[in-house]
Amino acid sequence: MERKKVAFYTLGCKLNFSETSTIARSFINEGFDRVSFSEHADVYVINTCSVTENADKRFKTIVKQAQKANPKAFVAAIGCYAQLKPQELADVNGVDLVLGATEKFKITDYLNDLTKNDMGEVHSCEIDEADFYVGSYSIGDRTRAFLKVQDGCDYKCTYCTIPLARGISRSDTMDNVLQNAKAISEQGIKEIVLTGVNIGDYGKGEFGNKKHEHTFLDLVTELDKVEGIERLRISSIEPNLLKNDTIDLVSKSRAFVPHFHIPLQSGSNDVLKKMKRRYMRELYVDRVAKVREVMPHACIGVDVIVGFPGETDAHFLETYNFLNELDVSYLHVFTYSERDNTEAANMEGVVPKKVRTKRSKMLRGLSVKKRRSFYESQIGTNRTVLFEGENKEGYIHGFTENYVKVKAPWDPALVNTLQQVTLTKIDEDGLVRFEFAEVCAN
CATH class of the missing domain: 2.40.50 (OB fold (Dihydrolipoamide Acetyltransferase, E2P))
Incomplete structure (x- = not known):
């Protein structure tokens, strides 16, 4: 009997890629062969994201792509957008199944019958039920792997839907992370990138409770000892959770590399307060200075959002000048877009789309200069x-x-x-x- 084929399309972050990889392995264990998304498959799984603008348009395009490859294929949607707006995705022509946050890891249980449905079937939970942890890692790329160590977020940033899509902050056990790291190293992969929604919060919610069994520092200390891993990289860590002892450990580490990605979001304290971020710009300056003190050659990346409600020209210039003067290496610039069920969506002072686009362009230009300057500083090393x-x-x-x-x-x-x-x-x-x-x- 010919084996069934499954194909995956992943939108969004490294965390999604690690989860797609884990879900793909569950299909292989059930006797499926994984093929590329452009090939003929029996099942197409689309792992969605709620952060990118036009998520719904993008999703429809990808469903059409699957139907073009095989009009009779079974199409399933999982991920953050599937949790936030399951019915919207189920209503898209060609979609057979939509699974929310708790169901996505059990997707093969829903596939006893691959007959196409007349209507998309939805299985999603109240997000409060997403209180268990599923470890994941990706090994599609033979040079590096994304290793998930944490999921969910307890922060209440006013622009963000991730707590609604992924639930409370919870972590993998230390033993499981170390086991996964060893499994990755045995595949001959040289670099592991640690991922999560809020990885500096690691330790919270292990075993489904709020007790901190281990801290992020404990985790990186133990990972640094795993043999066979040449490089470890911290993907993105909140400035208020990037502690001196972690920076010091990375500076002396065997495997952790001198690269930090630290979200800023705004260089204006007024805007940071409206965003309900957990720090002011002064703390950010302090974190960058600490990294530079012990690792002058480190690469420091920054996330920044432009066009947040109430961001005046003066606020934006504050952010621009702040970043221009800060010794950082590149920027990831996000243009603010309204998200349903967030506080910011109802705030006054909406910034016109044209202004958002112009500000975004200015910061992207600054990022090019920053990266060039950082690269120039490395010539001869x-x-x-x-x-x-x-x-x-x-x-x-x-x-x-x-x-x-x-x-x-x-x-x-x-x-x-x-x-x-x-x-x-x-x-x-x-x-x-x-x-x-x-x-x-x-």
Whole structure:
């Protein structure tokens, strides 16, 4: 009997990618073969995101793509958007099944009959029921894996739907994280990126309660000891949860790399208060200064939102000047968009879309300058590069430990190896060229 085929499409964050990977393994355990989304499959699973604008339009396009590949295929929607607006997704032509936050990891239980439904069937919970934890990790890319250590969030930021989509903050057990890390290293993967919704909150809600069994510092200390992992990277951590002892540990660490991604969201204290963030800009300055003190060569990325309700030109300029003067390496710029059931959606002082777009463009331009300046500061230094597996127009790309993107003529022997290099110059496309130093152990 021919094995059934399943294909996946993931929207959104690294956390979604780690969960898609785990769900895909459950299909393989049930006797399915995984194929690419553009191929003919019996089941198409779309892991949705609620953060990106036009999520519904994007979703409809992806469903059409699945139907084009196989009009008779069974189409399932999971993820954050499926939890927040299940009926909206179920009403999309071609969708057979929509699963909420607690059901997505049990998707294979819902697939006894792959006959297409006349109407999308919804199985979703009240988000208060999402109080258990499912560990996940992705191993699709042979050079790096995303390892989920935490889920949900207890913060009440006024623009954010993630607590509504993912529930309370809860964590994996230390033993399980370490076991997953070992399983990843046994696949020959050289780098693990730690992911979660609010990973600095790690330890809360282990075993379904609010007791802190371990802290984030305990977790990174133990992970640093796992043999076989060459690199560990912290994906994104709130400034108020990035403590000095964690920064110090990374600076002296065997495997953790000098790269921090620290959400700011606004450089104006007035706006931060309206967002209900848990810090003021002064704390952010202090965190950047601490990283620079112990790791001058570290890469520091920043999340920032433009066009939040009530953000005046003066507030925006405050943010622009704050970031311009701050010693950071690049920006991830998000244009504010209204989300149902959030406090900010009902706030006064709505910023016109054109103004939001203009501000976003200005900060993206600043990000290009920041990255260029950071790369220039690294020219002449010796770094270790982990090379990736794709041949991109005759070039192989890779990243240094401090997240400088490099390129070299394609050489399959370099794939998934760590090489000592000297950074020599910035190419026209903004990537960095290098010369080989001595070769690291692969």
